[in-house]
Amino acid sequence: MSILGQTPATEIEAPISTFEGAATRHAQSYWNESWERLRDNRIGVAAGALILVLAAIALAAPLFTLFLTHYEPYGIDLLGTFQAPGHPHLLGTDELGRDTLTRLIYGGRVTLGVAFLTVGIALTVGTTVGLVAGYYGRWLDDILMRIVDMVLSIPAIFLFILMSILFRPNPITLAMIIASVGWGGVARLVRGEVLSVKQRDFIMATRSIGARDVRLIVRHLLPNVLPVLIVAASLGVGQIILIEAALDFLGLGIQPPTASWGNMLTNSESYFFHSIWLVIFPGLTIFVTVLASNVFGNAVRDAFDPRLK
Amino acid sequence: MPPTLLEVQDLHTVFATKAGKVKAVDGVSFEISPGETLGIVGESGSGKSVTALSVMRLQRPGKIVSGKVIFNGRDLTKVSEGEMREIRGQDIAMIFQDPMTSLNPVFRTGWQVAEPVRLHHGLDKAKAMGVAVSMLGKVGIPSPATRARDYPHQFSGGMRQRAMIAMGLTTTPKVLIADEPTTALDVTIQAQILDLLRHVNRDFGTATILITHNLGVVAGMCERVMVMYAGRVVESGPTVDVFAHPKHPYTWSLLRSIPRLDAERHEPLKPIEGLPPDLIDLPTGCAFHPRCQFKIERCMHDVPVLNRVGETQLAACWVTQSGTELKGA
Numbered sequence: 001m002s003i004l005g006q007t008p009a010t011e012i013e014a015p016i017s018t019f020e021g022a023a024t025r026h027a028q029s030y031w032n033e034s035w036e037r038l039r040d041n042r043i044g045v046a047a048g049a050l051i052l053v054l055a056a057i058a059l060a061a062p063l064f065t066l067f068l069t070h071y072e073p074y075g076i077d078l079l080g081t082f083q084a085p086g087h088p089h090l091l092g093t094d095e096l097g098r099d100t101l102t103r104l105i106y107g108g109r110v111t112l113g114v115a116f117l118t119v120g121i122a123l124t125v126g127t128t129v130g131l132v133a134g135y136y137g138r139w140l141d142d143i144l145m146r147i148v149d150m151v152l153s154i155p156a157i158f159l160f161i162l163m164s165i166l167f168r169p170n171p172i173t174l175a176m177i178i179a180s181v182g183w184g185g186v187a188r189l190v191r192g193e194v195l196s197v198k199q200r201d202f203i204m205a206t207r208s209i210g211a212r213d214v215r216l217i218v219r220h221l222l223p224n225v226l227p228v229l230i231v232a233a234s235l236g237v238g239q240i241i242l243i244e245a246a247l248d249f250l251g252l253g254i255q256p257p258t259a260s261w262g263n264m265l266t267n268s269e270s271y272f273f274h275s276i277w278l279v280i281f282p283g284l285t286i287f288v289t290v291l292a293s294n295v296f297g298n299a300v301r302d303a304f305d306p307r308l309k
Numbered sequence: 310m311p312p313t314l315l316e317v318q319d320l321h322t323v324f325a326t327k328a329g330k331v332k333a334v335d336g337v338s339f340e341i342s343p344g345e346t347l348g349i350v351g352e353s354g355s356g357k358s359v360t361a362l363s364v365m366r367l368q369r370p371g372k373i374v375s376g377k378v379i380f381n382g383r384d385l386t387k388v389s390e391g392e393m394r395e396i397r398g399q400d401i402a403m404i405f406q407d408p409m410t411s412l413n414p415v416f417r418t419g420w421q422v423a424e425p426v427r428l429h430h431g432l433d434k435a436k437a438m439g440v441a442v443s444m445l446g447k448v449g450i451p452s453p454a455t456r457a458r459d460y461p462h463q464f465s466g467g468m469r470q471r472a473m474i475a476m477g478l479t480t481t482p483k484v485l486i487a488d489e490p491t492t493a494l495d496v497t498i499q500a501q502i503l504d505l506l507r508h509v510n511r512d513f514g515t516a517t518i519l520i521t522h523n524l525g526v527v528a529g530m531c532e533r534v535m536v537m538y539a540g541r542v543v544e545s546g547p548t549v550d551v552f553a554h555p556k557h558p559y560t561w562s563l564l565r566s567i568p569r570l571d572a573e574r575h576e577p578l579k580p581i582e583g584l585p586p587d588l589i590d591l592p593t594g595c596a597f598h599p600r601c602q603f604k605i606e607r608c609m610h611d612v613p614v615l616n617r618v619g620e621t622q623l624a625a626c627w628v629t630q631s632g633t634e635l636k637g638a
Contacts, residue, residue: 030414030415030460031415200410201405201406201407201410201411202410202411202412202413202414204367204405205403205405205411205412205473205476206413206424207367207397208365208367208397208398208402208403208405209397209398209402209424209425209428209476210393210394210395210396210397210398210399210425210428210429211394211398211424211428212394215428220413223413223415223416224413224414224415226415
């Protein structure tokens, strides 16, 4: 108060009374609204919950195998190979007598871990590049976007083959390999969004109060492109699980004996007619997870994407 | 005369476009003293907004090619970007035309109103919010403590403009630049906002630069007025004198093109013939001469200089400078 002097302008008449009632109602932010819209979408919520459950199971894998399946993912039992689903192996065993359920749970760690890590890396790099290119524009924008164009025009599968020869794929390198292509799309998306948000007056208004570029970008631009990012992230998980599974299947991804959903399929293709459950269970897991993440992604887009409103 | 607070000398701001250079501000000079109100009028594209933005050095992608902006003895066109940031929002605040888009939709209004004090006075969140709430109250927002927690979209246009004004005032700036603050508002709200700006000017002693294309707003609010055309100042002086005896044909035509209460009955409004000039390819001589009904031979060749005409006014016009009175049907 004191810095503002003692002469208040409160004598100015304002249309007060009509707003009193309004002032007491609950403040609805963009986020609250979107969140409520998302909650109203039952199928979307179910899909999201399923992914959360799968992620929780994957995270708590040792607990599950300890109390539920009682097998080790790499525990070979040469006397019990190709056992059909049932007792004692709920989902059967593979050619080395390893428990399929246990390996699926552990494989989920790798597959989901790679998927989330990839999305994380691609989003971080893509967002940074997109924000910088969109905000500063001019030559910086030209350079960065031409790099993105190049990245997006590399035939991904050859890059993956080359990279997995150069770096022995483990979950972390695999995530980086996939993200090295994935960030380009995110950068484009974010840049486009920044270009439109940048035109709005509040950016100029924020500059006019003496804010630095960094503050402008991080505090004012980023929250405004966040909806697009959330949508990209939730749709991205499914795609990346598929890419990862394909790479594993081709032997370019996670290497055996480490279990991943993709390489469990690779091993089992030889036994397709002999022990079909070895194909069905990993395949079904991938199918359901990708489907759930796509359904969830669409629900998130319906709820969050400002352009759909 | 109180000492000058802000002085702009021969400012030139240029935009490079594919079609050529646009001289958006072409040799503008003015000054403003503490507590004064200055109106800048002109039609769209006359350079009034760019002049204001150039003072704040926010004219990007335009470039200030020459001239000085002297504030507190320092030339703002020469200081570093860091010093400029200190001045923006602290010494010189700005209010924009469209309150609908001037607030960031993702933050609570109070948070945004508090942003300048947090940036400049280093107040913590709670203290800054206190300042913001009290300021929101002063600009006439009812139950400011509750409203500060609302998001901009829960505010009406007039309330948002009040919030913008509150935001500008939290740091008690010495100069407030209002760039068409009422253009996007309806007439009753316009009156309230102008009233508020008048109070701000009187109570806080903030020198106010009001940019508008609405002559009525200037008449009601500003002590002095500056008329711009095609990036140049064509006339300036005390508002009363300029309105009573315009010394530039553009001002003269402008005043005859708007309805006024004291006009003769049945007198038709007279629009200004022709179109505003192409800023890339300005007419030679006086930029207004193709639309001017008083033009003389000289107007087509020589660019008129801003000179004293009459007792209190300055006008850039060869006709009135030679003593001719502006009269006509």
